[in-house]
Amino acid sequence: MVVEIIRYRLASGQAEAFLEAYNQAQKQLTASPNCLGYRLVQCAKDADRFALTIDWDSTEGHLTGFRRGPHFPQFYALVAPFVDRIEEMEHYEPTGIAWTREALS
Numbered sequence: 580m581v582v583e584i585i586r587y588r589l590a591s592g593q594a595e596a597f598l599e600a601y602n603q604a605q606k607q608l609t610a611s612p613n614c615l616g617y618r619l620v621q622c623a624k625d626a627d628r629f630a631l632t633i634d635w636d637s638t639e640g641h642l643t644g645f646r647r648g649p650h651f652p653q654f655y656a657l658v659a660p661f662v663d664r665i666e667e668m669e670h671y672e673p674t675g676i677a678w679t680r681e682a683l684s
Contacts, residue, residue, distance in 0.1 A: 580615060580634055580635065580636060580637070580673060581634075581635050581636075581637055581638050581641065581670045581671070581672055582632055582633070582634055582635075582670070582671045582672075582673065583631075583632070583633040583635060583641060583668070583669070583670055583671075584630065584631070584632050584667065584668070584669055584671055585630070585631040585632075585633075585665060585667065585668045586628070586629070586630050586631075586665070586666045586667040586668075587628065587629045587630075587631070587661060587664050587665055587666065588627060588628050588664055588666050589627040589628070589629070589661065589664050590627070590664065591627060593627070593661070593664070594621070594626055594627060594629075596660070597629065597661055598619075600657045600658055600660070600661065601619055601631070601657075601658065603657050604653075604654045604657040604658050605617065607650040607651070607653050607654035607657075608633065608650075608654065610650050611644070611645045611648065611650045612636075612644070613635055613636050613637075613640035613641060613644040613645045613648075614633060614634070614635060614636075614645065615634040615635065615636060616633075616634045617631065617632060617633040617634065618631070618632050619631045635670075638670050641670070
């Protein structure tokens with residue numbers, strides 16, 4: 580598994596359109612067999628900053644399986660207006676140090 584981390588700093592007033600774009604684009608991520616999960620978070624101190632983490636089966640699965648597959652064109656069309664607002668987009672490998680507590684609903 581590899582984790583892609585994308586950090587965005589949006590222009591003022593773009594947050595609502597950004598969230599709507601990813602709300603629609605997530606369908607393409609979910610449909611990809613190479614995507615194992617994702618999480619989009621918004622900065623608590625600066626509402627124009629976001630971080631997206633996507634768990635991919637492998638770097639190859641992301642770069643070839645997804646980006647050259649049938650789901651990428653629609654995904655990219657939705658998020659393209661925000662690509663110039665990316666501060667970082669990198670693949671990271673898990674270290675094995677992790678923990679999570681399931682939230683109670």
